[in-house]
Amino acid sequence: MTTQVLICDDSAMARKQMARILPSDWNVSVTFATNGVEGLEAIKAGQGEVVFLDLTMPVMDGYQVLKTVQELDLPALIIVVSGDIQQQAYQKVKALGAVDFIQKPVSPEAVQHILQEYGIYQRTDVISAFDTPEIKVNLRDACQEIANVAMGRAADLLATLLDIYVPLPIPAVNVLEVSELTMALKATENCRQVSALCQGFIGPGVAGEALLLFHDSSFDDMAKLMNICHPDSSQAEIEVMVDTGNILIGAFLNGISDQLNISFSQNHPVILGRHCTADELIHDNAEKWQRTLAMEINYHIxxxxxxxxxxxLFTEDSLPALNNKLSYLINIEGES
Structure with a gap:
C-alpha cells in the first residue's frame, strides 16, 4: 500500500533534501507544497497522510496549518521539520497536534527513527520510484535555507539566556549593490533611529561583516532583560549592543560554520553609529561594502x-566559495 507523503516547505533546498532522505524502501507517493495554503489543499485532497511541515513560511505558516488541521480534524500525521529549535516552539507544535519535531538540518537517522517509533514506516520490498528532478535550487535559495537554520540557532541562544521567546521571520537573502542596501534595512521604516555595531569575519575563501542595527526604542527593555544597571546611560546602551551582538552574531556564524564546514575568525565588535538612520550608516560606509550578498533577519522579542x-554582508569575492560549499550539500543551479 502506497503512503501519501507531503513535504511542505518554502525552501526548494529543504524540500529536495527532505525527499532525498526518505527511506528508499518505503512505498510512498510524494507531493510538494511551498506554503501552508498549498499544504492544506494537498491534505484535503488526500495527499498528506504523513506531512513533513516547516514552520516559517509565507502566506500561511506551519502553526496556522497545524491549527487548521486540528480544528477540521483532517486525517494527517504531521511531523514538524524546522530551524526554530526554541523549547517554546516545540511545546507549541506538540499542543497543536504535531506527532513530533525534527531539527534542521535533517538527518536520515532522525527521520527513520521517528517514522519507526510511531509505526508510520514499515520496510517493504518495494523501492520507491519517486525522484525530484523538477526541484531546482539556486544559490539564493540555498543561502536562504542556510540562513534560516543559523537564525534559529541564534534565536534559541538568546531565548535561553534571557528566558524569552523569539518569533522567527523569513530571512531575506539578496545580492545587492551598495545603493540598494538601504532599501534592505527595514530599520529605516517610519524614520526610526538606530544604533549599529559591526563585526568582521573571515574564513577560507569567505569574508564579510556582520551588522547589527538596534532600534533605539529597544534599549530600555533589553537592558532590563539583561539586568544591566542604569539602562538609560550611554555606557549601558553600548553594553546592550555589544552583548546582543556577541550572542546573535556568534551563534549565527556558528550555525553557518556547522552547515558548510567553514571555520570563521571574528574581529572585535565596533560601534558603527549611534542614534542615527540607516541612510547615514550606508553613506559613511559605502566604500567598504560595495556589492554584497546580504542575509537579513529581523528579530522581534x-x-x-x-x-x-x-x-x-558577504563580499562579492565570497560567492564562488559559498557556491562551492553549498554544492556539497545539494546540487544547485547557477544563481538566477
Missing part, C-alpha cells in the same frame, strides 16, 4: 518593545 536587525 515577543511581549517586549525590542527589535533589532541582523545582516550578514
Amino acid at each position: 515577543k511581549d517586549h518593545n525590542i527589535q533589532c536587525d541582523l545582516l550578514l
Whole structure:
C-alpha cells in the first residue's frame, strides 16, 4: 500500500533534501507544497497522510496549518521539520497536534527513527520510484535555507539566556549593490533611529561583516532583560549592543560554520553609529561594502518593545566559495 507523503516547505533546498532522505524502501507517493495554503489543499485532497511541515513560511505558516488541521480534524500525521529549535516552539507544535519535531538540518537517522517509533514506516520490498528532478535550487535559495537554520540557532541562544521567546521571520537573502542596501534595512521604516555595531569575519575563501542595527526604542527593555544597571546611560546602551551582538552574531556564524564546514575568525565588535538612520550608516560606509550578498533577519522579542536587525554582508569575492560549499550539500543551479 502506497503512503501519501507531503513535504511542505518554502525552501526548494529543504524540500529536495527532505525527499532525498526518505527511506528508499518505503512505498510512498510524494507531493510538494511551498506554503501552508498549498499544504492544506494537498491534505484535503488526500495527499498528506504523513506531512513533513516547516514552520516559517509565507502566506500561511506551519502553526496556522497545524491549527487548521486540528480544528477540521483532517486525517494527517504531521511531523514538524524546522530551524526554530526554541523549547517554546516545540511545546507549541506538540499542543497543536504535531506527532513530533525534527531539527534542521535533517538527518536520515532522525527521520527513520521517528517514522519507526510511531509505526508510520514499515520496510517493504518495494523501492520507491519517486525522484525530484523538477526541484531546482539556486544559490539564493540555498543561502536562504542556510540562513534560516543559523537564525534559529541564534534565536534559541538568546531565548535561553534571557528566558524569552523569539518569533522567527523569513530571512531575506539578496545580492545587492551598495545603493540598494538601504532599501534592505527595514530599520529605516517610519524614520526610526538606530544604533549599529559591526563585526568582521573571515574564513577560507569567505569574508564579510556582520551588522547589527538596534532600534533605539529597544534599549530600555533589553537592558532590563539583561539586568544591566542604569539602562538609560550611554555606557549601558553600548553594553546592550555589544552583548546582543556577541550572542546573535556568534551563534549565527556558528550555525553557518556547522552547515558548510567553514571555520570563521571574528574581529572585535565596533560601534558603527549611534542614534542615527540607516541612510547615514550606508553613506559613511559605502566604500567598504560595495556589492554584497546580504542575509537579513529581523528579530522581534515577543511581549517586549525590542527589535533589532541582523545582516550578514558577504563580499562579492565570497560567492564562488559559498557556491562551492553549498554544492556539497545539494546540487544547485547557477544563481538566477
